[in-house]
Amino acid sequence: MRCMRRRGGRTGSPAASPHFPANPRKKNGIFMASSLQVVMDALPFILGGTVVTVCAVAIALGMGLVFGVPLAVAQVYGGPLARRCVGLYVWFFRGVPILVLLFLFYGLFVSCGLNPNPFLISCCVMGCTSTAYQSQIFRGAIESLPQGQLKAARALGMHDAGAIRSIILPQAMRLSIPGWANEFSILLKDSAVCYVLGTQEIMSRANSVAARTHEHLAMFAVAGVIYFVLTIIVLALLRRLENAVQIPGYSTGNGMAGFECKG
């Protein structure tokens, strides 16, 4: 009997999930003036979360850049041990979801008797994951360069470290920009998951306002728009960077125009 009643109750109020409790103030239509008012009131709070998101993503991307490049170099030019270590690292951080890693890292800190800062844990987890992905972006770029570049540098008497620094990486980094832009847009959106630790970023703030005001649809729409706008702005900036550092004579990203320059 109880079972029957519960099932009946559920069909009776379809929006009664924990994230979407029925809004008692909404009588007719999805959006009302009150929704707009709630959004306007909550906007400064959510934009504050935007700053947190941007900081966390910037730190994570920066970390990925700082550690990803040496990892990529180690994987391409390093000895068997170095290659194996990088392979293991990449295998682990690409294989475990960020959500699981967040809880793992958090639990690790707590079990060590430390009081973890959710923001730092989020940065750390996203940074480690992004390092793994970025190292593969850079590896691909390094491997796509003609073998002759390193050969020519060696033939001039440069040692390998110098040749990689001044010949290989400047070219590989240019080639990495499109892949890196992709990594940015993925990481920015993955950062929403960090709300589970209580990091005060866009998603978490949108969620708390939604829970308080029952304006779930409006608040999550706002969060979505913010992510969307952030992505568009940064991708446009990266596109500009790509054009700015483009090697004259090679017209990448302009379709067939790139074909005329080989040979």
Next chain:
Amino acid sequence: MTEDVLQVSHISKQLGGKPILQDCSFTVKRGELKVLIGPSGAGKSTLLQCINCLIPPDSGDIWLEGTKLDRANKAHLCAFRAQVGMIFQDFNLFDHLTAEENVAIALRKVRGMSRKDAADRALEELGRVGLARRSQLYPAQLSGGQKQRVAMARALAMDPKVILLDEPTSALDPELVGEVLAVIRDLAQNGMTMIMATHQMDFARALAHEILFMERGKIIEQGAPDVLLAEGCNTRTRDFCCRLLEMGA
């Protein structure tokens, strides 16, 4: 003209169990132009790259001006390579650098010259190959012949004791071959020591002091061009050259 600059003794190399070079030995004297010829796959390119250890040989020794190259010592190897210029078939210019920077980068990174001095020297070398006006262009903006001349300037800027040229004109359109050969001819006449793999037989005949004919990883004939290519002589070299000419005709 009598001093030995480079001595290559008993170089052998196997790749994937297949012998690519077998016991190659020769000596290059100062101011000499040696020309390596032979069918493709004979090991000319491998031999040249073994000399400066871009492909490490399995056995054998290299001597530069009486000093034996210690391949295990990285610093010694780099110092050795800095004194041995190399010109590649496909130029291998650094694509992200202008012609001037291509020439200057090794001066700065290997010779430790200041940015200004290196740029001055680079311009001077580019002038020598007739490209002073193109110093600010990137490799992708240059023609094949111009690229190879920049590569020559890049090698020359290091004041090499000997230059290895690995088919410098093979990747060029026929009308661009002349400008590169002109630079090499100029160098030869000014006493630069060079080893050059090429299929340009007329060039070899006119300028080479000695021709090394390679086949299946071995140097099988060696001698002055007028000896090896003399009318009526029955050498493998002459046979090969006649076949080249027939194909060209």
